[in-house]
Amino acid sequence: MHRLTEKKFLHLVGLLLAYIAICVGLLIQSSAFAAVELSREYKLKATYLFNFTKYIEWQDPRATETSASVQVCVDAPREFFEFLSELTAGRVVGDLRQSVEVVSLERATDCDLIFVRQAEVLEDLIFPDAVVVADSCTSDCPQASIIFYIDSSRVRFEINLEKIRSLNVVVSSDLLKLARINPS
Numbered sequence: 001m002h003r004l005t006e007k008k009f010l011h012l013v014g015l016l017l018a019y020i021a022i023c024v025g026l027l028i029q030s031s032a033f034a035a036v037e038l039s040r041e042y043k044l045k046a047t048y049l050f051n052f053t054k055y056i057e058w059q060d061p062r063a064t065e066t067s068a069s070v071q072v073c074v075d076a077p078r079e080f081f082e083f084l085s086e087l088t089a090g091r092v093v094g095d096l097r098q099s100v101e102v103v104s105l106e107r108a109t110d111c112d113l114i115f116v117r118q119a120e121v122l123e124d125l126i127f128p129d130a131v132v133v134a135d136s137c138t139s140d141c142p143q144a145s146i147i148f149y150i151d152s153s154r155v156r157f158e159i160n161l162e163k164i165r166s167l168n169v170v171v172s173s174d175l176l177k178l179a180r181i182n183p184s
Contacts, residue, residue, distance in 0.1 A: 037079065038079045038080055041150075041155055042076075042079075042083075044155045045080075045115075045135065045148055045155060046080060046084040046087055048148070048155070048157060049072060049074075049084060049115055050084065050087050050088050050091075050100065052131070052146065052175070053072065053093045053094070053100050053112075054093045055171065055172035055174055056113070056131060056170070056171050056172070057094055057095070057169060057170040057172075058070065058112050058168065058169055059168045059169065059170065068098060069098050069100065069101040070093060070098050070099070070100050070101070070113065071101050071103060071110050071111050071112045071113070072084070072088070072101065072102045072103070072111075072112070072113045072115070073102075073103050073104070073105040073108040073111035073113070073114045073127070073130070074102060074103075074114075074115045075104075075105040075106070075115065075116045075117060075118070075121050076117050081102065085102045088100040088102055105121070108127075110127070111127040111130040112131065113130060113131045113133065114127060114131070114132045114133065115133045115135070116132065116134055116135065117135040118135075119140075122134065122143045122144065129168055130167075131146065131164070131167060131169060132144045132145050132146070133145070133146040133147070133148070133157075134147045135148050136148050136149055136150065144160065144163070145160055145163045145164050146159050146160070146179075147160070147182075149180075156180060157179055157180070158182050159171070159176065159179040159180075159181055159182065160182045160184070161181060161182065161183050161184075162182075162183065162184050
């Protein structure tokens with residue numbers, strides 16, 4: 001039978017305290033990373049954006065060939081951009097099996113779907129045929145085709161039918177069933 005000497009006991013206590021200190025340090029570090037992690041709300045909005053590309057068909061009567069990709073342009077923080085990019089990587093959408101390409105709105109040369117977080121950005125848009133998705137637009141957003149809103153702590157969206165009809169797109173009835181419809 002081994003006896004635990006005071007010296008061995010103090011050594012074990014020291015190891016235990018070191019282990020606890022490391023664990024606390026890791027917890028603090030992981031909570032610091034969690035602070036820059038994307039919120040659940042914005043993960044849902046990114047997922048909605050990707051799903052919109054599945055249920056909207058872009059038609060360009062001037063094009064002789066269909067584009068190989070759907071351009072999703074975002075005006076959002078890096079974390080949102082990266083999450084959406086990872087979500088869409090390697091995926092194809094629609095009957096035409098188009099890839100989804102996520103680009104920063106400030107660097108975009110062409111956009112099919114645009115996500116903006118602030119209404120002020122809408123004033124300077126140069127993509128008249130793009131489907132614009134606004135984030136919780138509280139003021140008048142005449143350029144927005146789709147607007148996110150929160151209802152009972154859930155992310156929902158509204159579709160402006162008049163705006164959608166003015167674009168060269170076809171929106172699936174399945175998407176329309178999920179939306180709150182704004183006729184004007």
